[in-house]
Amino acid sequence: MKKLLVSLLGGTLLATSSIAADVKIGFVTTLTTPAAVIGKDMENAVNLAIEHLGGKAGAHNLEVVFGDDGFAPDTGKQVTDRLVKQDNVDIVAGYIWSHVLLASRKSVLDAGKILISSNAGPSQMAGKLCDQNFFSASWQNDQTPMAMGEVLNKAGVKSLYIMAPNYAAGKDMVAGLERTFKGEVVGKDLTKWGADAQLDFSAELAKAKASGADGIFVFYPGAAAGAFTKQYHQAGLKDELPLYSVFTIDGISLPKLQAANFSGIVGSKVTQEWDPSLDNPTNQKFVSDFKAKFGTYPSFYAAQSYDTINMIAAAVEKVDGDMTNMDGLRAALKSADYDSVRGSYSYGSNNFPVQNFYLREVVVDGNGDWTTKVVDTVLTNHVDPHAADCQMN
Amino acid sequence: MNPKNTVAKSLLLLAVLVVPLMLNLFGFAFYLDLATRLSILAIAAVGLNLILGYGGMVSFGHAAYLGIGAYAVGIPAHHWLYGGMDMIASTNGFLQIALALFASALFAFLTGLVCLKVKGVYFIMITMAFAQMLYYLLVSISEYGGDDGLVIDTRSEFPLISLDDPVQMFLVSVLSLFLIMWGVRRIARSQFGMVLEGIKGNEARMISLGYNTFRYKLAAYVISGVICGFAGALLGNFTTFISPEMIDWARSGELMFMVILGGVATTMGPLLGAITFIVVEEVLSTITVYWHLPFGLMLIGIVLFVRGGLSSLLERGQKTDD
Amino acid sequence: MDTTLFVIQLLNGVQLGILLFLVASGLTLVFGILDFVNLAHGAVYMLGAFICASLTFLTGSFVLAVILALPIVALAGFLLERFIARPLYERDHLEHVLGTFGAILVIDTLAHLIWGPAGIAIPLPPYLDGQIEIWSGIVVPTFRLTIIAAGLAAAAGLYWLVNFTRLGMLIRAGASNRTMVSALGVDIKTLFSLVFALGAVLAGLAGMLIAPITEASLGMGNNIIITAFVVIIVGGIGSMKGAFYAALFIGLIDTLGRAFLDDIFKLFMSSAAAENSAPALSSMLIYILMALILSMRPQGLFPPKLR
DSSP: OHHHHHHHHHHHHHHHOOSOOSEEEEEEEOOSSTTHHHHHHHHHHHHHHHHHTTTEETTEEEEEEEEEOTTOHHHHHHHHHHHHHTSOOSEEEEOOOHHHHHHHHHHHHHTTOEEEESSOOOHHHHTTTOOTTEEESSOOTTHHHHHHHHHHHHHTOOEEEEEEESSHHHHHHHHHHHHHOOSEEEEEEEEOOSTTOOOOOHHHHHHHHHTTOSEEEEOOOTHHHHHHHHHHHHTTOTTTSOEEESSSSSTTHHHHHHHTTOGGGTTOEEEESOOTTOOSHHHHHHHHHHHHHHSSOOOHHHHHHHHHHHHHHHHHHHTTTOTTOHHHHHHHHHTTOSOOTTOOOEEOTTSOEEEEEEEEEEEEOTTSOEEEEEEEEEEEEEOOTTGGGOOOO | OOHHHHHHHHHHHHHHHHHHHHHHHTTOHHHHHHHHHHHHHHHHHHHHHIIIIISOOOOSOTHHHHHHHHHHHHHHHHHHHHOOOTTTOOOBHHHHHHHHHHHHHHHHHHHHHHHTTSOHHHHHHHHHHHHHHHHHHHHHOGGGTGGGOEEOOSOOBOSSOBTTSHHHHHHHHHHHHHHHHHHHHHHHHSHHHHHHHHHHHOHHHHHHTTOOHHHHHHHHHHHHHHHHHHHHHHHHHHHOEEOGGGGSHHHHHHHHHHHHHHOTTOSSHHHHHHHHHHHHHHHHHHHOTTTHHHHHHHHHHHHHHOTTOHHHHHHHHHHHHO | OOHHHHHHHHHHHHHHHHHHHHHHHHHHHHHHHHOOOOTTHHHHHHHHHHHHHHHHHHHSOHHHHHHHHHHHHHHHHHHHIIIIIGGGTTSOHHHHHHHHHHHHHHHHHHHHHHHOSSOBOOOOOHHHHSEEEEETTEEEEHHHHHHHHHHHHHHHHHHHHHHHSHHHHHHHHHHHOHHHHHHTTOOHHHHHHHHHHHHHHHHHHHHHHHHHHHOBOTTHHHHHHHHHHHHHHHHOTTOHHHHHHHHHHHHHHHHHHHHHHHHHHHTTSOHHHHHHHHHHHHHHHHHHHHHHHHHHOTTOSSOOSOO
16 A cells, blocks of 8 residues: 555656746636536637747746636635645636635745736735735726626616625625616625536526516626526516626627527627727737637637736746746736737736726627627726725735 | 554554655655645544444534534634634634534534434435535625635644644644544444444344443544544644535535545544545546546445455455465 | 515426426435435436437427437436446445445546536427416416426326336335345346336436526536435435425425525515525525424435335
8 A cells, every 4th residue: 555655646746747847837727517618718718828929938938737626715725736836836827716716815925926817806806915926817806897887877777686696706796786886776696606506596587577677687607607598588588677797698608508599698788808809919810710729709718818828928028037036027917018819908006907898799790600799898997996905015 | 453464554654654754855845735634634534434434323414523623713813813703813723723622512412412313314414414504504604705715814823833834734634643543443442432333233232231322322423523623623724724615515425435435444444545535536636637537437446346445455465465 | 575476486496396306206216115325316317418408409309309318318327227236235325325426426527528518508499488477477487387397297107107007016015125025026136227217217307307497517416416315305215205295395495495585584684684694594494404304203204104
């Protein structure tokens, strides 16, 4: 047994201590459970970014080590520890889920390494828990629903029913909407989330319908999106209770909804900081190459992951591969001096992007595929509401 | 027991202690952490083995005690930092561990009064039910992070030792493990343990012999819970993160599997089970995200072809050597 | 309280109850007759959903897909029995749990490899996709009624099978006294295989019925298997009648709890506190219920006679 133990351990040591690349990036995302559908999209985008860079940032080789968070905060923390301690990565990036990021942040920051979120933007990390070594390549959770709140005000929605999953981001999304929405919130349901998330919303939808609200606002990312929209459709609520959503109808759920021919969602509107139709050369190349390689439109998760890698590569090039030059790295990252697929943006005092938020509409493209296009700019150079709470040292 | 057998077992214990330290010395710090986690879960498995193995009470809710122990570290530390609940707000390790042991004992005692009235599969399910109730209770307390869990900012503080140092954390865990293995072995071989095994074999007979079997079972159940609660306190310190996820039924299942895998009602079984479970999980999951497939096949293979768990292999291998 | 809303929630609860019954009936059959704890029962539920999804896209018809998928899940159940359950019949419950947990991991990962991580949404034919007014002002999705109808039909079929056929007689006899059945010279191996396959068909059917609502997704079986175990424990292991009533009961408790508990709580606490504690308590309800019932009736509500 002892021999077995030793040889097993020895085996992994050999397997993982491969030839050292110049710069190692740890990328944590969800590769198992139904939420792996998001992780896969991000993994694809990361690999595409590396391919576009020719595997190099300037003269330095880039290597990405993926880690699976299993859609659970403790697993996410464990895999982060492994990336930091065992794989000895220089930068940790990724993170779809706010609660996973909150659980993992200390592991990276205590080791004195740079942490970049490619999606999650929990309010705490934009405010009290902000850190000079943490950067967001996405947004702060409150912002996208804040944009939606403005859209609702413009559309004259007076009363609203809200549904979101019961976890950090779900609460932020609701709070964000309530920041800008001027009407009345007549009902609110926070449903079970995680690996055994609630997927049958019959009880909640019946309540929403009975509430007599002018509309329903939801946030159901990933696998729950399809389930929710389908039940919304089956319950026949389209005219009675118009759907306003964030992070629900996206590049990941659309192909599935199209395959099931759920035409009710064509024409529905969502807010986002990015869209495949944004007209800049980086985005055009990203979207067309992604489509050519993987057969679908990239989701915003993919776009942000693609940006994450390019942002890192630009910073690595600036410090000439010297990953111990923390001041240089931080300054380079903060300058946001790279070609982002969302166009140019800047960083606020809390290292969250100051950027535009767009209203997008679900449309059918020239090939008959369902996608989104930008119809309006809702917020311009928007600073998140938690930046004021950030006392960066 | 033959002497060669003892040698093999001592060597295994020595390896559990020395190999991680050596690896750490050569710069593989992560494997030290892995060994710490392994030791802590092995403690919980040893605790579970007391009732599952020796007592025949299959608890499918023992992760609850891991959670209780961890929250007993996290909650006082949280209040110490952010105020409130002055009575328990502290980073004192002795206080936190006392709280962990007391809370686990209380939970075990109260649920034991109900659970031990039923047997067999009903017992399995009712222990799970109580763990699930605790799970949803913790989910609802937003002060401690609810579903998202809570990062513990400071570890338990003790005089002379610092749990912030991975080597000391490992040593505390692994030495606690050895001590508890020895303790449970003593209990199992005491008169109390004999009665417990008697109850497992034939409860009616023990009752007719004049034993108050319910009391024996309850006592074992509480001791087992307290051991797991202690493991939980270590786990909270090790991961510096608490979340209701720790109590999920799947985690209770994992503990059960460690015990069964290693061999029930044996001293080494829970440790062997924990080693196999965690090392195989670690090795496979670094190779492929589809690691559940070979892992599942391994579980099936062991159940079908290795009767009596892995520790029987140790015995068997020994016999053929002779 | 709004009557319309209440009636709709009642229907939702019945629908959940029916699905739970389909899963639990197979579980209780296998448990009661074969004395085998089959954790992998939920994996068959998931397989049913995925196979049905693929066949729906292949044949273009959901109904046809269900009909074609049923024998395939029966085969899956048969294989599970032959290679994992059968060698373990004589062993401990513990080893059943470990072996079938291994089977869950294998089946889940295979499903991940075959169908990918994304769930599959199943399109419904137009006549099932709309909604229907069952009373003045009470409008419910047609498919939810279809689930209730299909589930009740399956329950009725099962009732007939168990009470009025030779196979049913053996099943009933087996649930009460296993040794007697084998003493009668019945080919117990074939009987066991049939029972297992029957259980798989019922679980698979449940998966196919829920998939158009929640999608076929990985891990969907693991969510329901625990609740199904609660159902058979509350109902009494091996009792079909118990499984039926307990499933409806738990389906209703769960749905009505989710729907109305926060309103009830708001009567005597702040709305923020109610929004926080109501979901937790409604999730706890079924476990509290099970603990209460077990502490009063350790054999469940309807224990089969003569065990």
